[in-house]
Amino acid sequence: MMNAVTKMIKKKLIFVLPALFVLITGIARPEAATVYVPDSYKSIKDAVEHTLPGDTVIVKEGNYSENILITKPITLKSSKGPDATVVKASDPAESVFKVFNVTGASIIGFTATGSDVAGIYLHNSDNDILQYNKTIENRHGIALYSSDNNTLKENIASHNKQTGMYLELSNNNIIENNTADSNEEKGLFLNSSNLNRVMYNSASLNKWNGITLWSSNNNTIHGNKVLRNTYGIVLSNSNDNSMEDNKTWTNFYIILPIILIYIGVLIYWVQRKIFTMIYREKNV
Template sequence: MNLSKNVLTLFLFLCLCSAIVVKSNEALVNAGPSTLIVGSDNYKTIQEAINNASSGDTIFVRKGIYTENIVINKSITLIGEDRESTIIDGGATGNVISIKASNVTIKGFTIKKSDPSIGCGIFIERSGNIISNNSILNNYAGIQITFSSANQIYENIISANYVGIQLFYSSGNAIYRNVISSNTDGIDAYYSVGNIFYENTINNNNLGVYLSSSSNNVFYHNNFVDNKYYNAYTEQAANTWYYKGEGNYWDDYDGKDLDKDGIGNTPYVITGKNTDYYPLMGRYYTFAVHFKEDYRIAIVSNSTISNFTFKVAAESRSRIILFNASSTNGSAGFSRVVIPKALMENIHMVLVNEEEVNATLLNVSDVENAYLYIEYSGNCSIKVVYLELLDLYYQLLDEFHGLNATNNALVKEFNSLNETLHNLLKNYGELQNCLENLNSMLAALNKTLHNFLNDYGDFQKEFSDMSMSYQKEVQNFKSLTYIFAAVTAVFIMITIYLSKIAHEKQRRIIES
């Protein structure tokens, strides 16, 4: 009985351990990034949510004013509900946000009121961070990047700061599509190399860009407008002010565009070793478009571009780009529109104020985009139209022409083969005649051979008779030869004998 109780107790203990292990494993499997919410009945402050977050978590901040000085020391995503009404106020002390970790994302906030003498709206001292879609204002430095790389700063409005964006000893950062306006300095960089600045609007600052001991930075497709003292000033270190044959727009550039491609024909000299060799003749605009995937359409124009829209008309299977272009005093205007060919394979129609015009499709080396140069005067609406059905019609027409050409080639080839067959049949008749002649000759040869074989039999018989006769004659000849030899021997012996007798007689006569 006691043994049974012990066994039962051991069994229950093992089941309990198994349950604990399974539960622990389930918790481990289900662990993952979480979303923490700030505002209402959730976390009261952003810092409290950060302190309770883990790396990889997202913190969503509801609308409201949060008077805080935030320190981010883990890799998280911080998202505001609405950029204009989700406000982080630094209370004029320290930095509003200090980033002390890599791979942090901040977007959707108004960030303002750091210490006015040394504080930053966002202070970054790590790499790989993303700052986007924020309004950053009333700080000493809107964004300061120190000893960091691979950060992305894009689509922010940075205004009313002493310095909009400031870099110290930083490299490999990308700063693009920001509006940097109404600051004392728009962008300052000290001892920073290899950063890229593009598609920013830098306007109404005292100084647009200031570079000190900073080299090999790249600037292109930026708009420098109404900066009070300098659009850009750099101490003698060399930087690049263009990319792939296109530079920046400078409101004080007075060059000409004789070939009408949206790029000035003479360089814009900044200072010393810094020259924009391909200055733009108008402001650079860029617009995001989604059609099956994401695209960007760029416009360089000396007009003010507004109300940009991309439409798809399903019933006509057409795609349309629409925008307004405003010029002052009815002056001549141009817009150079860069359209991805994957979005619009061809340009079938350009309308200015609903009237079709002849726009110029520029011959450029870019195989992925079409460059369309449109001229007009005064204020106007512009439409660029791609008709997929018309493209399909032309494609089918091209295929028809191709098939027709193939058919003509096949007919020509058939006629050639037919002629070849006729010649072959003609040659076959001639060959057949030759074969008949050969057969006749072969029959004659067979007859001649038959006769020859018969004659050869008679000849062989005669030859045999002659051979036998010859053998007999040879035998007779041999016999005669033997007889002749015997007679000759007798004759010689008689002659010798008679000679000897004669000689003996003569000797006797001499002796007597």
């Protein structure tokens, strides 16, 4: 009887001990994998769907027509940068790249274009990295909604139908060294977003505002170039924001020299008329 019990315990230990080892060491799968598009998978979407958390997808140069949904912490990057790796929305009603409920994803080195939503859209996602991307000819270049503690660096978000970068209900994000120029409405727009660092960006040549803060508090707005917009930096119902060393120059200052030249010519013409009339009166 004792032998039977001992054998049964040994069998159970054979199954229990490996499970305990996995729990203690955290080794539940092999090391993170790196896959390539189009070598490993023909499309970016397929590669993303088949990866596991922690994996890296490297996309080779080319033009891709896709909408990519990221729902796990992976690194997605191009091999040769945004000018060589262009992703156009196959369905304009969706973002080109959408990161949904993810902590710790990265998107690096793509051009994202052709979306009526956004080139890159973070929804309820935290601690993600967007870097070296070019988001052009979308509704919004880059949009964050309810997304905190993300890093947006060295992206270009220009020539979009509304804004270059739009944040709503998004806090504690780092927005540094980006370009948000020549958008149809605004360059950078913070809506109900607090404690963000907006530093050393360019928000110029936008048709309306360079940088807008709407019901957004305790943000740091430092060292930005906000040149030749209709309005430079606009705050509405926003308090305790730190504003230092920003360069602002609205379109008014481009028109002003022309106005002054016109006034100078007009004054010269009036003076000449007056002097001519005086001279004639003296010689009558």
